Each structure stands twice: as structure tokens, then as C-alpha cells.
Amino acid sequence: MTAPLLKIEDLRTYFYSKSKQAFIxxxxxxxxxxxxxxxxxxxxxxxxxxxxxxxxxxxxxSAGPGVITGRIxxxxxxxxxxxxQDIGDFVKLTMMDGKVMxxxxxxxxxxxxxxxxxxxxxxxxxxMIFQNPKQSMNPFMTVGRQITEAIQLHTEHKSEQAAxxxxxxxxxxxxxxxxxxxxxxxxxxxxxGMCQRAMIAMALSCEPSLLIADEPTTGxxxxxxxxxxxxLAELKAELGITTMLxxxxxxxxxxxxxxxxxxxxxxxxxxxxxxxxLAKNEDLKHPYTAALLISIPSSENIxxxxxxxxxxxxxxxxxxxxAGCRFYGRCNRVTDKIKEKCERQEPDLRDISPGHKxxxxxxxx
Amino acid sequence: MSKTILEVIDLKKHFAxxxxxxxxxxxxxxxxxxxxxxxYLKENxxxxxxxxxxxxxxxxxxxxxxxxxxxxxxxxxxGTDITALDTGELRKLRGKMQMIFQDLxxxxxxxxxIREILNEAITVHHELTDADVDKRIAExxxxxxxxxxxxxxxxxxxxxxxxxxxGVARVLSVGAQFLVADEPTSALDVSIQAQVVNLLRxxxxxxxxxxxxxxxxxxxxxxxxxxxxxMYLGKIVEMGLSGRIANKASHPxxxxxxxxxxxxxxREAGKKATSVQAGRWGxxxxxxxxxxxxxxxxxxxxxxxxxxxxxxxxxxxxxxREIAGGHQVACHFPL
Numbered sequence: 280m281t282a283p284l285l286k287i288e289d290l291r292t293y294f295y296s297k298s299k300q301a302f303i304x305x306x307x308x309x310x311x312x313x314x315x316x317x318x319x320x321x322x323x324x325x326x327x328x329x330x331x332x333x334x335x336x337x338x339x340x341s342a343g344p345g346v347i348t349g350r351i352x353x354x355x356x357x358x359x360x361x362x363x364q365d366i367g368d369f370v371k372l373t374m375m376d377g378k379v380m381x382x383x384x385x386x387x388x389x390x391x392x393x394x395x396x397x398x399x400x401x402x403x404x405x406x407m408i409f410q411n412p413k414q415s416m417n418p419f420m421t422v423g424r425q426i427t428e429a430i431q432l433h434t435e436h437k438s439e440q441a442a443x444x445x446x447x448x449x450x451x452x453x454x455x456x457x458x459x460x461x462x463x464x465x466x467x468x469x470x471x472g473m474c475q476r477a478m479i480a481m482a483l484s485c486e487p488s489l490l491i492a493d494e495p496t497t498g499x500x501x502x503x504x505x506x507x508x509x510x511l512a513e514l515k516a517e518l519g520i521t522t523m524l525x526x527x528x529x530x531x532x533x534x535x536x537x538x539x540x541x542x543x544x545x546x547x548x549x550x551x552x553x554x555x556x557l558a559k560n561e562d563l564k565h566p567y568t569a570a571l572l573i574s575i576p577s578s579e580n581i582x583x584x585x586x587x588x589x590x591x592x593x594x595x596x597x598x599x600x601x602a603g604c605r606f607y608g609r610c611n612r613v614t615d616k617i618k619e620k621c622e623r624q625e626p627d628l629r630d631i632s633p634g635h636k637x638x639x640x641x642x643x644x
Numbered sequence: 645m646s647k648t649i650l651e652v653i654d655l656k657k658h659f660a661x662x663x664x665x666x667x668x669x670x671x672x673x674x675x676x677x678x679x680x681x682x683x684y685l686k687e688n689x690x691x692x693x694x695x696x697x698x699x700x701x702x703x704x705x706x707x708x709x710x711x712x713x714x715x716x717x718x719x720x721x722x723g724t725d726i727t728a729l730d731t732g733e734l735r736k737l738r739g740k741m742q743m744i745f746q747d748l749x750x751x752x753x754x755x756x757x758i759r760e761i762l763n764e765a766i767t768v769h770h771e772l773t774d775a776d777v778d779k780r781i782a783e784x785x786x787x788x789x790x791x792x793x794x795x796x797x798x799x800x801x802x803x804x805x806x807x808x809x810x811g812v813a814r815v816l817s818v819g820a821q822f823l824v825a826d827e828p829t830s831a832l833d834v835s836i837q838a839q840v841v842n843l844l845r846x847x848x849x850x851x852x853x854x855x856x857x858x859x860x861x862x863x864x865x866x867x868x869x870x871x872x873x874x875m876y877l878g879k880i881v882e883m884g885l886s887g888r889i890a891n892k893a894s895h896p897x898x899x900x901x902x903x904x905x906x907x908x909x910x911r912e913a914g915k916k917a918t919s920v921q922a923g924r925w926g927x928x929x930x931x932x933x934x935x936x937x938x939x940x941x942x943x944x945x946x947x948x949x950x951x952x953x954x955x956x957x958x959x960x961x962x963x964x965r966e967i968a969g970g971h972q973v974a975c976h977f978p979l
Binding site: 325529574591 | 835846
């Protein structure tokens, strides 16, 4: 494995709920690594903390009494730092009987430090493609103007003309037809798929070291979706850009990723090479991943016209996280031997085969 | 042979497009959201309706239930023509046909508890005593597999899957036999989606329901439907048994739809389906559909045949014709 470009260690992002006097533990002890040039796919159900992890990396979560702890080590050719250094100093907790009574946060100080640290990274070193391109773009500015602005800000192409040429080049590269015409369109004048292409152009135009794509194809039609996936695959082959790809759609993850992390209830339950994790064999896999894989309508179970194998129960409530394994309540592979452990103690993320880690008692005795 | 519960004949729904307050006198342009659609649905059967967003799937569902007034055509439900019923007669009909809505955050009243929501639905069509209502609610909860403790909750306190179950329970509570399920699994996680799909299929077996299943998720449609109709810009372009549509598609559009499934592509990694690559995505305009075949501007076959006139001339718009048992396609050059 190449040296990790991004190394997240013990990341915890909590939000305080005043009415429940407790933390909503959206992201709870996440450890991830992305090597240079690799694509890491993050899968999980909604509410499993995928997007919050991404937003924590981008430093876009300062508002509200949210608490972020841990270490996000970012190391590119140009920059090397811990994105979360000293950021916890701005938060004071008042605890009573194990309950969080109040959270005091020096919002301004937090904001200032976070902005100061991120301002020369965001866009330039790390950029992000959001789920909803139309809402993420400025509706009052033409698409071309927005891309040009980003280029002028973050690259050496400072002159209007040079930046415009670059922007047009990128629009062409993401296969927008008649880029010169589309350059002067406002976001609402573009279709969903085209808007997503423009968004990708904007994210890549500053040649960032890390691209975070948060559900880049969700909400698009099947035909458009496959076009965008094709485009991402092509750009990946062409530019070798390091990507963190977040999606709940396993088929997209399997198409684009080198490594995969499966998230459940705010934490990573399994991580390893994409091939090992997404293979359809039952053994050597976290039970959640196995259950997730067979609950997708695939050609095999379509042919049988049988019922789908659903995971019973509901997604974990991240306020009252159980003491034991997070997946215990829905797990169908608990054996008598490990039952007690599953209920009481949370397993660590440990190697089950070289480079393949899982958080499950089945594999360590 | 089971009987036909719903028959739709040449249904059209055109929406008037007004430009603004000052456009008096200008001719109203109309948007043909549904433009001449015919199909039928048998008892205990599921017909899947697929197509890209904006092709008129939902409008068909709403028009069949008479939530919209059809522009022309006929809808025959259970032997009676319901195209021109007045509101009083429609009210009675609502006890037999219902819709499972796409967005349950909007469809469930946020200020009512689940018990009140179900109670209202039960009593609106049937006069029952309180004890009977309680019994019926218990029965419904059992059918949709929902915990009794959720009855005192408000909709926002439920998860996506539970909300979906409430939506289904509410539809069942009136005793409907024919259901239009509009994107019932979109916006749900795969694990929850599987639960909902299983629930709908179990209910169909138990209660003998008929479904018009609208979805853009091709895999789910292929799984639950007996027959599938593929729509493009307000018209059905291909219709047949679901296995045939998925594996032996004849219309270029259906072919592109199914081969664009990312799962399929990743399995056949390396050998890219050429027809997908050849598909040219021209802009389509609902207000002025092209003459002739509507799909021609995006059609790979049209390109490869050297843009034959038959595809673009107004006189020869392709119509649905049978190519094999129950498999119909509207294309001059079926694959």
C-alpha cells in the first residue's frame, strides 16, 4: 500500500440534543485510510455517518453545538497537517451522572481556527462533489463563472481569460456538449446529469489531491447514473486522483473502488480490498456486510422470484448506542459461544485476513 | 383465468401550460404528459411501470385513480367506466382503489398520531364501533408488521420503513383491492427496501391485491412485476412479461435502460455494451415532441441505420404491435 494521503484516526463527531440531554453520536470511532491514487468506497445505510465523516474532513460542520475529536492526518505533496489539531479546546462539557447537561462552545474561536486552517485546503487540496448539484451551486451565477472563480482562487491561472479557457477545457473534459454555450447557463438551465457534470468539473478544475464524492449519482435516472459512473471511472483512470466515494449503492461502489469501508451506526464495521468485501461468499465477512449484499435485488434472486432476504429490524438509534456490538440486535449469525460477548462488549476493528479488517466477535476467540 | 380488474384505453392527460398573467389571448400550449396509453391489469397481478423521471409514470397513476381528470380516453375499473364519474360516485370508488404515495412525509398528517391516521381512514368508508375499529387496527398492524407501541407516535418519530408501513396499512384499512404504488421503495435503504418489497408481495398473496407498481428502480420492478410497461415521453414503448423485457428487450430504449444498470456493467466489466455508448443524448422537449418516433433523437439504431425517414415522418409514428406472446413493442426496427 502506498503512503496514506488521508488517515482518519478515532474520529468522533457528536451533536448535542438539548431535549434528550445526550449526544447524538453520528460518527463514533471511525478509522480510515486512503492511499495515494486509490479510491475508497464508503457504504452504509442512511444515518450510518458516511456524510458526516466527509463533512468533518472538509471542516464544514462548525455550526451548532457539535463536537469533533480525533485526528485527521492529511499528507499531500504540498501540505501535511492534522486537520483537527487543538480544535477541541473550544468546547466545554458539563457532565452529571453520566449525562451531558450542557455543551458550551466558543463558536467564534472554533470557526476562526477551522476556517483559517481549511481556507487554503478546501477546494485546492480537498474538494467535494455534493449529492444535490443544483442546490450546491449558486443559482444567481452562471455555471462558467462559478468554475472560473474557483480556478482563479486556487490555481496559478489568475487572469480572467486564462481561467476561462481552463474552465472551458474542463467542461469539455467532463463531456458537456457545446461547453461554450453551457458556460453561460445558470444551474437551473441544466439538467440534473449535466449539472452534476459541471459540479465534477468545478471540483476537479483546481486539481485537488483528494476528491470527496458524496452520493454523486443519487437522485439521477438509471441511464444518466451510468453515464456519470462511466465519467468518474474514466477520470479516475486518466488523472489517478485519490477519491473518497460515498454511496449507499453497492453496485456503484463495486465499480469504482479499490478499497471499501462499510459503516454501520456511526462506525466502520469492516474495511479492506473491494474484491474481498463485495464478493458474494458468506464466510470471512462481517454479518452486516453479508446481509447487505444479499438484500439487494440481484439477477439471482430475481430469477427465483423468491422473497428478498431483508435485514430485520431498523437502523441503529445513534443516541442510545448499545454497550455490545452495534449490529447485535439485527445479526443472524450470533452463535451461543459468542453471544455473551456480542451483548456486552464492542469488538475492535481487527485483521481477519491480511489487509481486511472487521469488527466482529465471530473471528476472534 | 382471473378477471381483468382495470382496463385503460387510449388514455390522454394534457396539462395546460400558462405563460403568465399577461398571456391572455395567446393560444395555450399543452404538455402531453400522458399521450395515448392503453393497458390492462388482471386480478392478483402486478404491472410495473418504468421510465425516466418526467416520462409520465406518476401522472398515469394519478389519472387512473381520478385524482386528475383525464383529457380523453377511457378507464374501466371492475367492469364500470369510471372516466366520467362525479365526485359523489368517486368517493365510493375510493374504497376499492387507493394509492401508496411516494413522499410519506407529505402524505401523513404531521399533527396526527398514527392511531388517529388509521382511525380516520377506517371510519371514512365504514361505520364501525370503537371496539371494531380497535380490532381492525390491531389486524392491520399485524398485516404490515408494525409494533403496537408506535400507534401513539407522530409520523416524524418513525423511521422511513415504519412510515412506509403506516402508508400501506392506511391503504389496506379501506379495503382497497387495487393499489397504485408510486415509487414505494425510493428513498429507502436497501435493507429496508427489501422489507417493504417482501411486505407488498406477502400482502398480494394473502389478500389478492392488484398493483400498478411505478418505479424507476429497474431491479425492483423486474422482481415484483408480472408484466412490465416501459414508458418514454408519455407513451408506452414496450410491454410484456417482466422476464422478457429484462432479458430480451426489443425496443432500443428498453435495451439502453436495462444495460445501464451499473450492476450489470460491473459484472461484464471490460466489455462495454456498445449500444449504450452509441446512444446520443439529445435534448428532449415535452412541449414539442418530434414528429414520428419520439425516441429517434437519442436512438442508436436510428443513427446506425442512417437516419431513415420512417422514424421521423409524422405519418408513421410507431405503434405498439405484438412480436411474441404478449410482448408488444412500438419500434420500426426492433432489436
